[in-house]
Amino acid sequence: MPVTRRFHAEFAWLSDARGVHPSVESDVLIEVSDGRFTSVIPGVPVGAAATDGALRLPGLTIPGLANAHSHAFHRALRGRTQTGKGSFWTWRDGMYGLAERLDPDAYYWLARATYAEMVLAGVTCVGEFHYLHHGPGGTPYGDPNAMAAALVYAARDAGLRMTLLDTLYLTANVDGTPLSGTQLRFADRDPDAWASRVSALAEQSHARIGVAAHSVRAVPAAALPTVVDVAAGRPMHVHLSEQRAENAACHAIHRATPTQLLADNGFLGPTTTAVHATHLDDLDRAVLGDTDTGVCFCPTTEQDLADGIGPARALVDAGSPLSLGSDSHAVIDIFAEARAIEMHERLRTETRGHFDVAELMMAATANGHRTLGWTDAGTIAAGARADLVTLRLDSPRTAGTDPRAAAVYAATAADVTHVVIDGTTVVYDGRHATIDVGSALATAIAPLWLPAAVVPASFVMPVPFDPGGTDDSPTAHLDQPITAERPDTR
Numbered sequence: 001m002p003v004t005r006r007f008h009a010e011f012a013w014l015s016d017a018r019g020v021h022p023s024v025e026s027d028v029l030i031e032v033s034d035g036r037f038t039s040v041i042p043g044v045p046v047g048a049a050a051t052d053g054a055l056r057l058p059g060l061t062i063p064g065l066a067n068a069h070s071h072a073f074h075r076a077l078r079g080r081t082q083t084g085k086g087s088f089w090t091w092r093d094g095m096y097g098l099a100e101r102l103d104p105d106a107y108y109w110l111a112r113a114t115y116a117e118m119v120l121a122g123v124t125c126v127g128e129f130h131y132l133h134h135g136p137g138g139t140p141y142g143d144p145n146a147m148a149a150a151l152v153y154a155a156r157d158a159g160l161r162m163t164l165l166d167t168l169y170l171t172a173n174v175d176g177t178p179l180s181g182t183q184l185r186f187a188d189r190d191p192d193a194w195a196s197r198v199s200a201l202a203e204q205s206h207a208r209i210g211v212a213a214h215s216v217r218a219v220p221a222a223a224l225p226t227v228v229d230v231a232a233g234r235p236m237h238v239h240l241s242e243q244r245a246e247n248a249a250c251h252a253i254h255r256a257t258p259t260q261l262l263a264d265n266g267f268l269g270p271t272t273t274a275v276h277a278t279h280l281d282d283l284d285r286a287v288l289g290d291t292d293t294g295v296c297f298c299p300t301t302e303q304d305l306a307d308g309i310g311p312a313r314a315l316v317d318a319g320s321p322l323s324l325g326s327d328s329h330a331v332i333d334i335f336a337e338a339r340a341i342e343m344h345e346r347l348r349t350e351t352r353g354h355f356d357v358a359e360l361m362m363a364a365t366a367n368g369h370r371t372l373g374w375t376d377a378g379t380i381a382a383g384a385r386a387d388l389v390t391l392r393l394d395s396p397r398t399a400g401t402d403p404r405a406a407a408v409y410a411a412t413a414a415d416v417t418h419v420v421i422d423g424t425t426v427v428y429d430g431r432h433a434t435i436d437v438g439s440a441l442a443t444a445i446a447p448l449w450l451p452a453a454v455v456p457a458s459f460v461m462p463v464p465f466d467p468g469g470t471d472d473s474p475t476a477h478l479d480q481p482i483t484a485e486r487p488d489t490r
């Protein structure tokens with residue numbers, strides 16, 4: 001018999017099941033059974049008999065946030081790539097140095113802590129754009145999907161859903177320059193070897209499988225149709241025109257923009273998401289919109305890497321659904337990403353008022369889930385997956401704000417007090433149910449920056465990853481405390 005749980009939200013962001021026609025209602029009684037909303041009733045006063053036994057959620061409760069673009073291992077770069085003033089190259093050198101040191105066990109601990117930070121920030125589903133596949137020199141692990149398994153297992157243990165976007169990465173540049181050094185770890189032998197490895201990835205109740213082409217820089221045009229074939233209608237992502245150099249290199253070889261090259265190879269469409277989509281011309285925007293291709297903006301990373309400001313308003317007007325991601329995790333705060341979409345447009349145009357709050361909330365919730373293939377999540381409506389994110393409205397940041405605007409124009413991730421994912425409470429009173437997140441991040445990251453001699457060769461995972469395991473509910477394991485911690489390495 002499914003357990004029925006009830007919540008009573010002071011304010012809740014409601015909409016229809018697609019996330020449109022939103023409104024903020026007060027005293028909303030929310031009933032959950034078997035991981036889904038069974039009823040959502042506004043205007044039930046405190047003290048009414050119907051609220052007996054319901055958990056009161058003070059503040060504003062919104063749908064689960066989707067982080068549609070993540071590279072989990074980049075979290076270890078936060079605050080460590082600003083050598084001198086910090087250039088793109090200090091960042092990339094740091095990223096490659098870090099990638100060189102990760103193995104499946106170390107990656108499990110890092111990703112588990114990173115995903116737990118996401119959960120604390122209200123993220124209920126992550127899109128992991130996964131390209132760190134193999135061991136040093138590109139040698140496959142005994143299980144060639146060991147790194148993917150570490151990520152899937154980490155998401156489960158942090159308590160959120162994921163779509164693992166297994167990424168094809170073959171070349172160093174558009175001209176076919178071969179990979180070298182750390183990049184060899186990203187590459188499969190050829191597109192068919194990649195397809196074969198991806199076919200061995202098993203979905204779980206909390207984890208779906210999608211695919212990605214890293215970029216037109218790292219995937220030759222001739223290999224793009226293979227990615228489309230392997231996707232077979234599942235989510236398919238690609239980094240698109242993040243920096244001008246990619247456009248110039250693509251034009252020099254193909255006499256086409258990256259967008260045109262993708263279109264010519266059948267890569268665009270409603271299950272495709274173009275990440276960044278920063279440096280586009282008029283035709284690119286029209287092609288993306290006409291094909292219903294989604295766009296995922298990652299403004300805090302785009303700020304950090306000095307990428308530029310993408311044409312968010314024009315893309316949405318052209319027909320591309322907008323989603324959001326924290327990408328390199330310089331910041332993990334989807335409210336900051338949403339706010340920056342509007343703020344970047346203001347800075348670029350010197351005018352205010354490009355997106356309304358409802359559009360930005362849609363990008364952060366329903367659109368993000370849809371771009372990851374979870375079409376039944378991201379709304380508080382009967383029948384949808386029971387994700388709830390509650391923000392306090394009495395913090396120094398949110399006190400005195402209008403609940404209708406608080407999430408986008410006042411709150412930060414630190415204002416999240418309560419998170420429910422698929423009906424299970426994962427964050428209570430601002431704390432993760434099973435993970436001390438600050439400590440978990442510190443112990444996962446610190447060894448990665450120590451001299452190799454003082455770091456053990458590998459860390460021991462508490463339980464072997466088992467794709468055929470017993471996770472009939474994505475967060476069922478949270479009912480038992482996770483006691484195994486990484487052994488003391490000193």
Ligand SMILES: [Zn+2]
Pocket residue numbers: 069071129239275327328
């Ligand atoms: Zn990225």
